[in-house]
Amino acid sequence: MAGVNDGPPAGSDATASGGGASSDAAASVALDGIGKTYRGGGEPVRALDDVGFSVTDGEFVCLVGPSGCGKTTLFRVVAGLTDATDGRVLLDGEPVTGPTTDMGVVFQAYHLFPWLTVAENVGFGLERTDRSTAERECRVDEMLELVGLTECRGAYPKSLSGGMKQRVAIARALAVDPDLLLMDEPFGAVDAQTREMLQRELLDVWASTGKTVLFVTHDVAEAVTLADRIVVMAADPGRVREVVDVDVDRPRERADPAFGRHVSRVRELIGAGR
Amino acid sequence: MATEVGTELDEEPAGVGLGLGLGDTRRLRRGALGAAAFLVVWHVVSLGSPAYVLPSPVAVAGAFANELAAGDMTTALGRSVRHWIPGTVVGTGLGVAAGVAFGWNRTLDDLTAPLVRTLRPVPPLALIGFAIAWFGINDAGAAFIIAVGAFWINFYAAYGAVEGVSEDLLDVGRTLGVRSDLDAVRSIVLPASMPGILTGVRTGLGRCWMLVVASEIFGVPGVGREIIRASNNLRVDRAIAYILVLSLMFLLVDVAFRAVQRRALSWRA
Numbered sequence: 075m076a077g078v079n080d081g082p083p084a085g086s087d088a089t090a091s092g093g094g095a096s097s098d099a100a101a102s103v104a105l106d107g108i109g110k111t112y113r114g115g116g117e118p119v120r121a122l123d124d125v126g127f128s129v130t131d132g133e134f135v136c137l138v139g140p141s142g143c144g145k146t147t148l149f150r151v152v153a154g155l156t157d158a159t160d161g162r163v164l165l166d167g168e169p170v171t172g173p174t175t176d177m178g179v180v181f182q183a184y185h186l187f188p189w190l191t192v193a194e195n196v197g198f199g200l201e202r203t204d205r206s207t208a209e210r211e212c213r214v215d216e217m218l219e220l221v222g223l224t225e226c227r228g229a230y231p232k233s234l235s236g237g238m239k240q241r242v243a244i245a246r247a248l249a250v251d252p253d254l255l256l257m258d259e260p261f262g263a264v265d266a267q268t269r270e271m272l273q274r275e276l277l278d279v280w281a282s283t284g285k286t287v288l289f290v291t292h293d294v295a296e297a298v299t300l301a302d303r304i305v306v307m308a309a310d311p312g313r314v315r316e317v318v319d320v321d322v323d324r325p326r327e328r329a330d331p332a333f334g335r336h337v338s339r340v341r342e343l344i345g346a347g348r
Numbered sequence: 349m350a351t352e353v354g355t356e357l358d359e360e361p362a363g364v365g366l367g368l369g370l371g372d373t374r375r376l377r378r379g380a381l382g383a384a385a386f387l388v389v390w391h392v393v394s395l396g397s398p399a400y401v402l403p404s405p406v407a408v409a410g411a412f413a414n415e416l417a418a419g420d421m422t423t424a425l426g427r428s429v430r431h432w433i434p435g436t437v438v439g440t441g442l443g444v445a446a447g448v449a450f451g452w453n454r455t456l457d458d459l460t461a462p463l464v465r466t467l468r469p470v471p472p473l474a475l476i477g478f479a480i481a482w483f484g485i486n487d488a489g490a491a492f493i494i495a496v497g498a499f500w501i502n503f504y505a506a507y508g509a510v511e512g513v514s515e516d517l518l519d520v521g522r523t524l525g526v527r528s529d530l531d532a533v534r535s536i537v538l539p540a541s542m543p544g545i546l547t548g549v550r551t552g553l554g555r556c557w558m559l560v561v562a563s564e565i566f567g568v569p570g571v572g573r574e575i576i577r578a579s580n581n582l583r584v585d586r587a588i589a590y591i592l593v594l595s596l597m598f599l600l601v602d603v604a605f606r607a608v609q610r611r612a613l614s615w616r617a
Contacts, residue, residue, distance in 0.1 A: 155519050173522035185520045189539040189615045198535075202525030230615040250524065 100286040101166045101176065101253030103152065104128040109160035110147055110312075121147050122158070123311035129254075134280055134287045136297035137305045140344050144312025145290045149258045152288065153179050165254065175199060178247030178285075182259040184239040186231040192242050193218065193227040199250040217245040220279060237268035244276070248283065255280075257289045261296065273299055277324070294344070298336045299326050306343040316343050403585035412589035420574070425593055427487070428560050428570035432597075435491035435563070436556045439498025440549055446499075447506025447545075452529070452537055464503075472496040473562045485567050493563035498552040505548020509541035543616065546609045553605055557598040 110122040121144045129135045139145050150156035152163050154173040163170040165177070173179075186195050196217050200210040218224045221241040231239055240260055247255060261269040273296060280287055291297050297304045301320050308315040318340055322332045387405050394404040403411075415421040450457045450464075472493045483489035513536070518526075521536045538545075564572035571590050578586035610617075 153523060155522065173519075175523070175525045177523065179520070179523040181516065181520070183516065185514070185516045187517065187520075187536070187539070189542070198521075199524035202527075202531075232615065232617075246524070 100132040100284050102128065102130050103254055103286065103288060104164040104167075105148075105152065105161070106164060107161035108148065108151055108158045108163065110144065110151065110156070111159045120311035122151070123313045125161070125307075125312065125314055127305050127314055127317060129286055129288055132284050132286055134289065134300055134302045135305060136301035136303075137288065137290045137307065138292065138294060138297045138340060138344065139307030139312070139315075140309050141292065142312075143307040143309035145292075145307060146258060148307075148312065149256065149290050153177060153256055155179075175202070175250045176252050177254045177256050178250065178252035180240070180243050180247050180255070180257040180260045182262045184231075184236075184243045184263075186239055186242055186246075188231050191228050191230055192223060192234070195231065195242055196245045196249050198246060203250060213249055217249045220248070220282075221245045221275070235268075236264040237272055240264065240272060241275070244279070248279070248285075253286060255285045255287045257287065259291055260289070262292070269296070274325075276300070294337050294340045295328065297340065298322070298333055299328075304336075304340055306340055308346075315346070318343070400582040400584055403588065407585045408588045408592075411583075411585040412592060415574075415586065415589055421590070421593060424569065424571045424574045424590070425597070427568075428564070428572065430487050431490035431494055431563055431568070431570060432556055432560055434487075435494025435559075436498050436553060438491070439495035439556070440502050440552055442495070443499040443502025443552070444506045444545055444549070447503040447508075447548075448510050448533065448538065448541070450503075451507040451510030451541075452533060468500060472559055473565070476566050479563075480566060487568065489566070490560075490563035490568040490570065494556050494559045497559040498556050501552040501555055502545075502548045505551070506541065506545045509544025509548075510537055512544065513537050513540045543613055546612060550602065550605050550609060553601050554598050557594050557601070560594060 105126050105128065108122055108125040109120070112119045112121055125144075125148060127135075137145055137148065147156065151158045152170070154163075154170045154177070165174070170177075187198065190198065193214050197210055197214045200213055203210075205213070214227075215224070218227055221244055223238065223241055223245065226234065226238065231242065234242065240263075244255075244260070261272050264272065276287075277300065279285075287300075289297075289300060298320055304318045304320060306315045306318060307313065318336065320336055322330060322336060326333055328334075390402075391404050391406070394402045394407075399407060412421075450460055475493060475496055479489040479492045483492055517536055517540060518532060521532060526532050526535065560570065561572035561575055564570045565576060567573070571593050574590045575587050575594075578584070578590065
């Protein structure tokens with residue numbers, strides 16, 4: 075197993091701006107010519123090639139594409155968890171050199187710390203800031219209220235449903251007040267009903283906090299429900315096929331003809347990228 | 349090597365078989381029945397055997413009572429505890445620490461792998477010469493033998509547990525501000541590997557009672573020494589009485605540790 079130091083150097087310079095109180099500041103993200111080549115035993119594999127797009131302050135952008143188009147690799151590169159072979163990610167103009175608390179990261183499989191209670195999970199990142207204990211507790215309460223889990227604060231993750239676990243993961247990511255929320259198929263492992271509920275809740279959280287969101291999904295309807303813009307990727311190698319603006323008023327209804335048109339348009343683009 | 353450790357860790361120590369603390373009365377009743385049947389068979393077989401081949405359970409109980417009344421048993425146990433406690437504490441502590449460190453740090457692991465593989469198959473008993481040379485025929489020498497046994501069990505349990513810690517949890521930690529190895533080990537690796545580490549500690553606690561006999565083979569007084577002496581004098585009843593002391597100590601420690609383990613891992617329930 076690799077140690078923390080095996081990764082790219084920690085983005086200590088980038089954490090400075092996230093240290094304040096609940097500023098609810100949003101950030102812009104720019105991907106500049108991102109390429110990723112895996113050199114294993116055999117032929118080198120080009121997973122990503124010249125991926126470039128940007129997300130402006132407070133914008134909600136979804137990333138969709140056929141399986142194997144490198145969505146998750148791109149997600150890890152943006153999060154600073156994987157090094158790109160070429161190009162760079164700029165967060166508010168600063169290159170991302172490693173994981174930073176300026177980004178709140180939410181994974182599909184929740185990855186809650188099973189030995190910590192709900193409140194302790196949410197407070198994990200806060201313990202690594204210079205906030206006082208009282209401030210931290212206050213922030214944890216605030217986050218639990220935001221995701222409607224105040225009642226479960228003392229419970230261990232094992233006793234929670236998938237939807238509740240993902241709410242805890244979102245609260246944990248938001249607790250340190252990042253400028254950007256980065257989500258990798260966060261609702262992919264829950265049932266359809268829970269997913270729609272979580273989508274509505276996420277839009278509420280987005281509206282109330284004004285964070286910038288970059289959201290990876292394979293569910294086109296989900297992308298059209300959530301996003302201001304949808305970045306459609308193509309595979310072999312993973313690249314940007316097209317960026318689609320979603321001009322549908324919120325709250326969006328699936329029955330709306332405009333909704334359906336966007337879904338078909340994105341599906342078409344994904345089909346063409348196979 | 350790995351498989352051997354694997355089976356050691358998978359074995360449920362005897363305390364579990366008795367269902368203690370679980371309130372499973374049916375299991376307890378059946379256990380009592382099995383034990384009673386064993387005693388009857390033992391007694392019947394012993395009737396046709398000389399006492400130095402197989403003493404009857406009644407003779408063993410008598411020997412146990414005599415030794416206890418004379419104070420010899422408590423004295424011997426007191427001495428053995430003075431080997432068991434420091435040996436177990438030092439061996440467990442060093443074993444867990446080394447297992448976590450080598451399991452976490454690739455460089456340390458690479459550096460020590462050949463040494464570890466050379467030393468691992470050496471049975472603690474084979475180190476008696478070193479125990480005598482380094483510590484003498486005393487409590488420290490006996491504790492050394494026990495510590496060696498505890499070390500390896502805990503080393504491999506901790507090493508494997510740390511190796512199995514999810515990379516994803518470490519990624520999450522990094523995105524939440526974990527920057528140093530120390531922070532990662534303290535706040536993610538140790539708690540995540542605690543179930544595996546505690547299984548190792550528990551196995552080690554039991555193994556150390558077995559090693560009490562080996563550790564006293566070169567003349568340090570204690571329960572193990574009494575077993576060896578009684579056997580040499582063909583006093584099998586006394587030998588069994590002292591073996592029972594080890595079993596009882598093992599059971600006591602195991603039940604107590606299980607309670608600790610359950611509490612420490614309550615998040616898994």
